[in-house]
Amino acid sequence: MTRSVYVTGIGRGDGRQVVELGVMELLTRQVDRVGVFRPLLHDVPDRMFDLLRSRYRLSQDPRTAYGMPYGEAAALQAEQGRDALISRLVDRFHDVARDYEAVLVLGSDFEETNLPGELGINARLANEFGASVLPVIGGRDQTAESVAAEVRNAHLAYKNLGCDIVAVIANRVPREAVADATRQLSRRLPVPAYVLPDEPALSAPTVAQIAGALEAEVLLGDHSGLSRDVMDFVFGGAMLPTFIKALTPGCMVITPGDRADLIIGSLAAHSAGAPPIAGILLTLDERPGPEIMALAARLAPGTPVISVPTGSFLTASELFAMEGKLGAATPRKAETALGLFENHVDTAELLQRLSVVRSERVTPMMFEHELLERARSDRRRIVLPEGAEERILRAAEVLLRRNVCDLVLLGDQDLVRKRAAELGINLDVPACEVIDPQTSPLREGFAGLYAELRAHKGVSYELAHDVVADVSYFGTLMVQQGLADGMVSGAVHSTAATIRPAFEIIKTSPGAAIVSSVFFMCLADKVLVYGDCAVNPDPDAEQLADIAVQSAATAAQFGVEPRLAMLSYSTGNSGSGADVDKVRKATELVHERRPDLLAEGPIQYDAAVDAGVAATKLPDSQVAGQATVLIFPDLNTGNNTYKAVQRSANAVAVGPVLQGLRKPVNDLSRGALVSDIVNTVAITAIQAQGESAP
Structure with missing residues (x-):
């Protein structure tokens, strides 16, 4: 019913x-x-x-x-x-x-x-x-x-x-x-x-909503700028030094279009982040000259400048009667609204009272919801080394508005805050800290620690002092020292730049022979775990067994019951050769190390996931036809398969999620979307919740 x-x-x-x-x-x-x-x-x-x-x-x-x-x-x-x-x-x-x-x-x-x-x-x-x-x-x-x-x-x-x-x-x-x-x-x-x-941000209109209601002409501004919330109105009339003092974060400046001093002064203040404004509304149908407009565009790229024919009084009367609305065009307001709801409503209690029976199917959206909820339940602190990158900042805004975790953004503080101001993102909240590795007082101690850890490689304190100023090394050292619970990087850095510091500083966890990775492949009706599709090019049988055991543990940590399929181009005893023998040996090692795990191999992909094929090829198997964790024999096969499934089946691929490290560090694809970053940070926070290693 x-x-x-x-x-x-x-x-x-x-x-x-x-x-x-x-x-x-x-x-x-x-x-x-x-x-x-x-x-x-x-x-x-x-x-x-x-x-x-x-x-x-x-x-x-x-x-x-x-x-x-x-x-x-x-x-x-x-x-x-x-x-x-x-x-x-x-x-x-x-x-x-x-x-x-x-x-x-x-x-x-x-x-x-x-x-x-x-x-x-x-x-x-x-x-x-x-x-x-x-x-x-x-x-x-x-x-x-x-x-x-x-x-x-x-x-x-x-x-x-x-x-x-x-x-x-x-x-x-x-x-x-x-x-x-x-x-x-x-x-x-x-x-x-x-x-x-x-929550004032919910009732605050966006610049786009104001422009639409007033039928204003947009002279400058991109989509991001037009989506900013207008938290206040500041009317220009005073001289510039006095006027600048009246500006407030998120305000819209309203001034006649012939006041070039106020226009340029407001945009300069915004560019400096003191304070970031929502935009400028020009009245009386006055337009600055092309030189002023060109300077305005260079000072604060993306910041809206809109124009109306009416005077300030009539404009003000319309503005003060205006209220922001939730809608498909205001996704940032939706994040704020959900954060407000989740922070003040006992969602577990309410859901129980609604008596909605959970579906047996697990959809991508259900899996993503579960990630955020689990991360939120025991907040952790995650460091993001690429603090000035737009996608990282937008993901940070979502994570902060939804109260998912605390964040540390690394980078030049002025640059990070300026970029955030240009995007209309507020970083001045208790759950967010911006740190510049170049000037941080932590740098000296980190240099000493890194020099000690790498002394066997001839690393001196002076060299270490330079190395730890790199955001990836600085973030990794924060995790190692317990100043952050996990790190996510890779939106603009290579996988090597993200993982190398972790290998050198955090190192592998007890019982793990290598570091490997998995992707959570969210299909229309279930979630599968693919490993290893990102790190190890050609693992031997011992390493493949280690990847399988690690992947099973990761799957279980995220609510996927592990049934391991050790993939090959043949099923059971139907084929032979070095590649098949490697998978067969790896399967035997998994059974020896973890006899409690259900594992089948060698097995072909179709026999692993299709019950009809499994009934013919391996009718007595407890895994065939219902595998949840699929272990690929090499990186070439795994990487291509996950991308093929992602594109052809419209699957959501969450990852790569690194496993085998003593503390959680995760890598992003350089093509990662904002939603990918949000999911990866949530996964990292959940990994940190389960960390017991020192």
Whole structure:
């Protein structure tokens, strides 16, 4: 039976999109097929559905996601009564529900709906849908006492209408009232009550949203700049020295277009990161000359400069009435919203109360969700040596907004902060530290340690002092000394540059003969582990056995039950030759070292993963047809196979994940996407959680 969750409210302005996004995140962690249904809507396309569809890769036809427009609903209720309206919407809901394991229902928004008894309609629909209800109340500018009273009233209203209430959420509560409101509610309701603080970044419009609302012309600025949140407005009128002092982080400068001094001064301040601004809005249809615009583009590349024909007063009146919106075009706001939800809602408790049965299938999205959740559950500190690289900074923003781990970014501090400012990324948070290896006081001690470790290679202190200024060596030494729990690098550095310092400083873990790697291959319905596809060109039988044992341990650590397939071009005793004999010997060694592991080899790929082929080639095998860990005989085979599967099957390849080191260091592909970096950092944090080696 489909399990549905009905997110609703008691009035307008509750900002429940944060809760809708958070609940969707929980549902997609558990089940493969989640549908969305909004019984009543204002306009098509629906901004929230578009966000959910793009973020969670929904295949649902948008035409099935809606019941009917508010106007049509009001007319139907007036002409034929509420029962006719409810019946029509229930039919539309069941058209959706039959195709999905769970459905997220987005309740009405109480905003200019002309629909009498709106709260009662939401309650009736929830009951008819068989949905659990999650009421959301808005707490902006309220005291803790009034928030608690509103929550109790909302619970009572829906309870009296027969609803199954799983929890109640107060949103947009002043930060100073959150703790008190939480305390008051903890003892006065029979269901959990969660309190989310007001988050200015969520209600802040982006530069793109302002430009669209004002029909402004974009004179300068790239997509990244236009996506910046506008946290404040600073109106230009004073002379430059006074004006610069008024700038605030994330502000939009509003000035007549003929004030070249304020334009250039603001951009220069932004370029220096003191402070980073969101952009500049020019009024009165005045445009600076081409020389000024060219200088502006060089000073702060990507920073938006937009122009409107109106004066400052009329522009200001429109700006102050504007509010930011979650949508597919604002992915950074979505990360902020999810971080807020996950930080203030007991997601494990809420998920348990929703009673959504986990799918047997494990999708790529479910695997990625699980990585972030596990990393977040026991926060670690990860060092990223490539601190000024754009993809690293964007990944850092996601990790920080989602509260996944603490971060150390390495590099020239001015350069890192300037690059972050250009991208509209705030690094001034307690969970993030920027360190310059060249000037860090840690450099002296690291030089002494490295010289001691490499004395047998003739490394002097003077040479070591130069070596440890390299970001890869500095980051590795931070991990070795316990100043960071793990390191991720390779977005711009070679694999050798990432791994060599780890070999020299961290070294292999006890019981590991070599360092190897695996990829988590997230297919449509399962996760397979491929090893070794990145490190060892041609391992011998001993090394191949070591890779297999390590890969089984890594698989188990990440929730994949290890069933080892030792791959070759022949299955069982059907072939012979040096390559086959190597795999056969490696399989024997795995059985000797770990008799508890299920391992089969030599075996061909099709016999390892296809039950039909396995029934013919190895009918009595406990691994054939259901292998989860596939060990390739050499790097040539492994690397090409993982890339072929990744491209042809649209699989998500997470890795390479290094194994065999005493402490976690992981390498990135130089073509890594932001999502790849996020996943690799999460994996590194999870590896660090399980580290027991000194």
